[in-house]
Amino acid sequence: MLEYIWLDDETPILQQVPVEYSSAAIIFSPFIQMPEGWEKAKRKNDYEHIYPNDDDIRGKGKAVSWKKVMSSCGFKTHAELALALMTSIGALRDEYAREDLADLLHVNIKGDLFYPSEDHISPFHIPSLVKVLGANGSNRFYYAEPIVENSGFLDITEANLRTVLDDAAAELILMDDKMDFVFMSVYDSFINVFLAKDESINEWVRLMDWEARICDESTHISWYT
Template sequence: MKNDIFNDKNIYPNGEKIKEHFLGFYDSVFVAYLSFFQVDNHKSKTNNYKKLEKTTFKEAKKEIEILNNIKIPNAEIFSYSNEDYPTDLEIFDDGKVVKWETIIKGAKLKDKTELNKALRTSIGALREIFKKPELSEKLNSFTTQNSIWNPTEGTFDVFSKLGIYRTFKLFNKNEIIIIDEFFEKINSINIAEITEYEFLEKVDFNDYYIYSSDKEILFTIEWDSFFFLIATDKNKMEQIVAAKYFEGFLCDSETTHEWDYLPEELEKLLEIEKNQNLKSDNQKWWKFWK
């Protein structure tokens, strides 16, 4: 075994190939998308179908007192203050999943990689060189016109939690471990004793690791992502895929966390960014010496 991802508190794979990260624990990993959805008779009054919305530094200071001692940053500022966004109970009672494949077709995007780039751009999660505003505009136009709510990044949503609950039930895994982002809070629950909705309430916004007590099935997410990972053995994965609780794709040996960018695409953009930074630094020095 290469390392103990649980004892080392290194569960989510960042910066390496996903399947390689899980070697010794799991031989099959699935990238599961967070869901777009519609809610009966629930539309946005402001045509903002994201939980996150862009705000000004002035407005942000009203919500976060510590910002009053900070100079105005040269960056986009976002706030989770969209009061129109449906509650978990509204989504549970009346929500209907809209598949990524439907969004891709309706927004006239090429594939899942363009949709993921559009989502990441929409929340300011990408450096300037990686942003794709033209894709984000296509996405926003389609979802707004069709009253489709965007998923919220970096958290297990209602539909993913339902799929997780049903997956554990499928394999009679009742003892479940839930751990927060910083490994500070560890909860053990028995899902044989609670309903689906009660399970939804047990998983908090920043709970990033959910697995059966025997560690045979793992669900994990990362803070800026519109997808999460399911890791288990090949036999169980075949049953999970067949159950259709989740939309996504199986990782191959080359899949990384940055799966929406081809390696050569990443390399090209990083080189462009490097050259831009060098040019900017040279200009600063020239102005200094003039």
């Protein structure tokens, strides 16, 4: 089976993946809206930073699109929002950091609206992952975590995907047992990479209602710079 791929920012994504994967997409993880007053009720003091865990997100959270956050911040492109997010977590070198965009994001991310899942695959994507991984008739999916050297096969169910995602380290790869579709988390980011062997990736993104950037031959993992 295919193992996790550490994508560098010097070479286009499609040149770094096995040749049988002819298409790729960058999937944006949704922002997280918790019920009004949720954070205040969780905090033990005014200085405590609270972020919802996976159970909180699945139980009470609602997905908020990048498009909606872009509108509230006055950003014109997904790249500007990505730069704001990456700058705010200190993931960019000084020459790429955009403190002005990060400041605008901070002003607009308040109350019970939270950043997307960082480093991990969003819990909001579990139902669509079940559909994609089983679309070719596969009954099992493969998962691999290189940091902890953990891997294996499980039946394609929401419960099994929840278990894997809840326990996963920052790097994780998922694929159906026929290896037609691949979904990877990306460290220090708020996106995932979706690979497909055929050219139907646009259709999959549309059917799953994912916010995404379809990769061409020149798209890098640092697509926002």
